[in-house]
Amino acid sequence: MSTNRSDNILRQIGLGSSGDKASIAGVDASRVLRHLLESGKVSIADAKEAVQEVAAKNLSEQHQQQHRKQVKDTSRVDKPIEKYRLRHIALQFSYDGTDYSGFAQNIGKDYDNSVERELFAALEKTRLLVSPEENGILTESEKEEAENGQMPKRIASKYSRCGRTDKGVHANGQVVALYLKSAFPMLARSAGSDDGPGDVLGEDCLPKNSLDCLECFVQPRNNKKGNVGAPTYQRKTMNEYDYCKILNNVLPPSIRLLGWCPVSSEFSARFSCSRRTYRYFFPRRNLDLTLMAKGLQYMMGRNDFRNFCKMNCEQVSNFERVLVEGKVVSPQRIYCVTAKTTSEVESMDNHSSNSSARDMCHVEIVGQAFLWHQIRCIMSILFHIGRGQESPELVKELLDVKTNPAKPSYDLASEAALVLQDCTFGQLQLGRTVRNLWDVQKTLEQRWEKHAIASERAKNALDSMKPSSVLWTDLVDFVEQIDKERRRKIQKRSKHLVHDDGEVKRALAANDPHTETLTWDMAVDIIQNVLQVRPFPANGSNECQQKGYTESSVHQPLMERSKGTTYEEKVQSILESNKDDKSSKRKERYEENIVKKRKTAEEDKAFYDHKLQQGGSSVRL
Numbered sequence: 001m002s003t004n005r006s007d008n009i010l011r012q013i014g015l016g017s018s019g020d021k022a023s024i025a026g027v028d029a030s031r032v033l034r035h036l037l038e039s040g041k042v043s044i045a046d047a048k049e050a051v052q053e054v055a056a057k058n059l060s061e062q063h064q065q066q067h068r069k070q071v072k073d074t075s076r077v078d079k080p081i082e083k084y085r086l087r088h089i090a091l092q093f094s095y096d097g098t099d100y101s102g103f104a105q106n107i108g109k110d111y112d113n114s115v116e117r118e119l120f121a122a123l124e125k126t127r128l129l130v131s132p133e134e135n136g137i138l139t140e141s142e143k144e145e146a147e148n149g150q151m152p153k154r155i156a157s158k159y160s161r162c163g164r165t166d167k168g169v170h171a172n173g174q175v176v177a178l179y180l181k182s183a184f185p186m187l188a189r190s191a192g193s194d195d196g197p198g199d200v201l202g203e204d205c206l207p208k209n210s211l212d213c214l215e216c217f218v219q220p221r222n223n224k225k226g227n228v229g230a231p232t233y234q235r236k237t238m239n240e241y242d243y244c245k246i247l248n249n250v251l252p253p254s255i256r257l258l259g260w261c262p263v264s265s266e267f268s269a270r271f272s273c274s275r276r277t278y279r280y281f282f283p284r285r286n287l288d289l290t291l292m293a294k295g296l297q298y299m300m301g302r303n304d305f306r307n308f309c310k311m312n313c314e315q316v317s318n319f320e321r322v323l324v325e326g327k328v329v330s331p332q333r334i335y336c337v338t339a340k341t342t343s344e345v346e347s348m349d350n351h352s353s354n355s356s357a358r359d360m361c362h363v364e365i366v367g368q369a370f371l372w373h374q375i376r377c378i379m380s381i382l383f384h385i386g387r388g389q390e391s392p393e394l395v396k397e398l399l400d401v402k403t404n405p406a407k408p409s410y411d412l413a414s415e416a417a418l419v420l421q422d423c424t425f426g427q428l429q430l431g432r433t434v435r436n437l438w439d440v441q442k443t444l445e446q447r448w449e450k451h452a453i454a455s456e457r458a459k460n461a462l463d464s465m466k467p468s469s470v471l472w473t474d475l476v477d478f479v480e481q482i483d484k485e486r487r488r489k490i491q492k493r494s495k496h497l498v499h500d501d502g503e504v505k506r507a508l509a510a511n512d513p514h515t516e517t518l519t520w521d522m523a524v525d526i527i528q529n530v531l532q533v534r535p536f537p538a539n540g541s542n543e544c545q546q547k548g549y550t551e552s553s554v555h556q557p558l559m560e561r562s563k564g565t566t567y568e569e570k571v572q573s574i575l576e577s578n579k580d581d582k583s584s585k586r587k588e589r590y591e592e593n594i595v596k597k598r599k600t601a602e603e604d605k606a607f608y609d610h611k612l613q614q615g616g617s618s619v620r621l
Contacts, residue, residue, distance in 0.1 A: 084130050085186045086179040087206070088158070089243060090263045090616060092423075092430050093119075094172045094440075096254040096447065098416070103165040103174070107154075115255060116161075119176070120154065122250045128180045128243065132156040135179070160269040162423040163276060166373070168415035173277070173422035177269040182206065183241045189217040189233060197233045208262055209431035209618040210242035244436045253447075256440045259432035263616035267428075271611035275324065275424035277366045278375045281417045282539045284330060284359040287386035293328040293335035295385040296363065298395040299378065300326060301339035306567060307398040307407040308378055309371035313570045314589040317598075319401075321371060327364040330355065358459075364421070376540075379413035381558075383539045389555045397559060406563035413540030431618025466521035475523050476508055479530055485552035493556065504530060 036042040095115050097103070105116035123129035135156050157178040165171055184206055192198030197217035207214050217233035244257035251257070299308075306319040328335040332355050363382065365375060381398070384390040397404055483504045507530040513522065528534060533551045565573075574590045599607070 083186050084134050085182040085184055085188070086130070086135060087182045087203070087240075088177065088263050088265055088267060088616075089180050089260055090175055090177045090267065090269065090425075090428060090430065091243065091247075091257060092173060092175050092259045093255060093257045095170060095174065095256070097165060097168050097170045099254065100167070102167045102169070103161070103163070103171070115165075118251060118255055119247075122247050123180070124153075125250050126246050128241070128246065129153050129157060129178075130181050160271075162269040162273050163420045165418075165420055166376075166415055169418045169420070171420035174420055175269045175273070175423045175425070175428075177263055177267055180243065181241075183238060184214075184216070185218050187219060187231075188238075191215045191217060191235065203262070206262070207240045208616075209260075209433075210240050210245075211431075211433060213237050213239055242433065242436070244433070245439075248436065248439065253443050256443060258437070258440065259430035259618070261428065261430050261616045261618035263428065264614045266611070267614035267616065268611055269423075271608065272425055272427070272614045273369075273423050274426050274612055275366055275368065275422075276370060276420070277364065277422040277424070278370070279362050279364050279419045279421045280375060280379045280413065280540075281360060281362045281419070282379075282383075283357065283536075284355060284361050285357050285536060285539055286534055287361075287383070287539060288388060289328050289330055289333070289335060289361065289386065291388070291392055292363070292382045292386040293326075293337055295382050295392040295395045296326040296328065296365075296378075297337040298392065298399070299323050300337055303399045304401045305371055305374055305399075306401055307404065308374055308381070310373040310377075311407075311567060311570060312372050313567060313574060313594075314586055315593045316371065317594050319371060319567070321367060321369060321374070323365060323367045325364075325366040328361070329364065330361040331359050373412055375418060376412040376415065377410075379418075379540050380410055383413065384410075384555075384558065387538070390558060394558060404559075404563075405566040405568075408558045408561045408563050410558055410561070411541070414542040416542070417540070425615055426612055427615025429615075429617040429619060466519060468520040469517045470520055470523050471517055472513065472515065475518070475526065479504060479508060479527060482531055482533070482551045485550075486554060489552060489554045493554070 036047075095103075097115065099113070100115050100118075101111070101113040103115045105114045105120065106112040120129065131153055157180070159178040160176065162175040163171065165174075184201060186200075188201045189197035190199055190201055190205060201216060205214070215235065215237050218236050218238075219231050220234050243260045247257050299305075300323050302320055302322045304319050305321050309319065311319070324338070326337045363379065365378065381390070381395065385392050385394065398407075508526075511526045511529065518526075524535060531551065571590070574586050
């Protein structure tokens with residue numbers, strides 16, 4: 001009897017179809033059968049025969065289902081996890097850090113908005129970063145860790161970075177290194193002298209850039225789907241992936257890859273770097289660049305910079321760093337300082353026009369490595385010196401950590417003007433393509449034009465104010481109020497009465513135009529001359545610092561300010577902290593990073609000497 005006919009009969013007698021979960025009015029088929037047997041309408045023999053027939057039919061259907069499943073399983077060969085050829089690659093790139101929380105990624109944090117996060121998202125999207133299971137270069141112990149699901153892709157790629165820039169800091173020459181998927185398969189073979197494939201290609205045989213071609217033998221795609229039999233090869237001319245172009249297609253415009261090259265297995269973007277160059281940009285304003293250069297000169301060579309950084313005692317115990325070279329650059333003159341400069345600061349004429357308060361200048365500092373916030377601390381001190389608030393000899397006092405072991409309180413220079421300009425490697429020769437650099441040029445030109453137009457609009461607005469008229473009496477009231485407030489602050493700090501000696505009134509009388517009104521341009525000059533203040537914020541200050549700055553602000557010498565805790569006091573605090581989980585974690589980090597990893601000077605030298613010899617080239621030798 002067919003299934004449809006059986007379902008019709010069941011519906012007719014009120015039991016529903018064979019697929020229904022419940023019968024009508026809750027009637028159970030077994031109770032119906034029992035009723036028929038008890039009433040004698042159906043014999044036991046007929047019922048027994050019917051049960052045997054249904055059981056045989058069910059068994060047959062089960063066998064057919066199992067057979068179909070077996071046929072399906074045998075027709076499909078499980079595709080093994082493919083192992084990819086990986087290459088240790090150094091990538092150079094630039095980024096505008098304005099909208100990022102910093103370069104380093106805060107893994108697992110929802111608020112993370114780092115450059116690294118964008119970089120790894122692009123690597124994932126382009127499938128250049130493979131999973132540990134697909135990684136063809138892991139050791140046996142690493143394979144076991146990967147199989148247990150304990151190795152993230154980032155760890156498996158053996159990622160390293162050269163510089164760790166803070167929030168809002170930019171870079172033109174940042175370098176990272178990691179293992180990425182190659183265009184050449186694991187089993188690609190060299191094109192031998194005869195028509196057949198030669199040996200499996202080694203790293204030394206692969207192209208060192210994305211322009212060079214290589215003729216080789218690779219397995220066709222149908223060989224990778226489980227075909228039985230000896231593998232076949234086909235001759236093919238291949239190029240390595242253009243990593244920069246691939247990643248730039250998916251990265252935001254604020255991050256641009258510039259070049260790449262293969263590097264040795266022990267290359268580290270951090271430890272193989274011999275020089276790091278930073279630039280800090282600023283308008284000239286009223287700064288004395290010669291004094292700034294003299295202050296910078298005192299920092300050259302090997303010094304203890306604990307008073308020029310934010311001390312991270314859980315990770316750093318040695319605050320000595322070597323500054324190799326420094327420059328203070330303006331459109332008119334370049335001041336060069338080195339550790340060998342012992343007399344006057346050397347300067348070179350830049351063959352430009354007369355100086356202006358709006359000239360864009362920069363300080364360039366070259367060193368082997370830097371401490372946390374070191375450049376921003378240095379620039380803050382140099383700006384104090386350039387404004388004439390401090391002597392260049394202040395640098396000597398801060399570097400004398402025996403006499404001054406604790407850092408005086410002072411603000412960091414703003415992050416917005418700081419750029420990681422270059423990372424230098426003794427054994428690294430990065431490769432770049434015309435097509436990629438042309439595309440990057442177009443992106444950067446657009447960025448420059450946007451900011452240049454905004455700058456010119458602001459300058460135009462300033463110029464449009466110059467002819468405006470103001471009352472002389474209003475200017476006099478403004479100057480006298482500021483002078484009064486300034487004397488009040490000095491008196492509060494010195495706790496001595498400060499009398500008005502009439503100097504400001506005499507200066508105002510000397511600048512009296514003898515007219516009821518004067519132009520705003522003239523008014524600004526008079527205010528600057530009389531009060532020695534400027535209508536612009538202090539160089540290097542950020543928005544928060546600018547809000548606290550007023551015309552009546554009085555500078556307090558740095559060495560008279562309150563001082564923070566010394567390094568020894570900070571370490572003692574860490575070792576004695578067992579109050580809560582946060583304190584105990586600080587202690588654990590200190591012991592892990594400082595105590596357990598402590599090495600002798602000879603061990604450190606051997607380690608860095610070895611790392612500095614690692615590198616790679618985009619040019620085939």
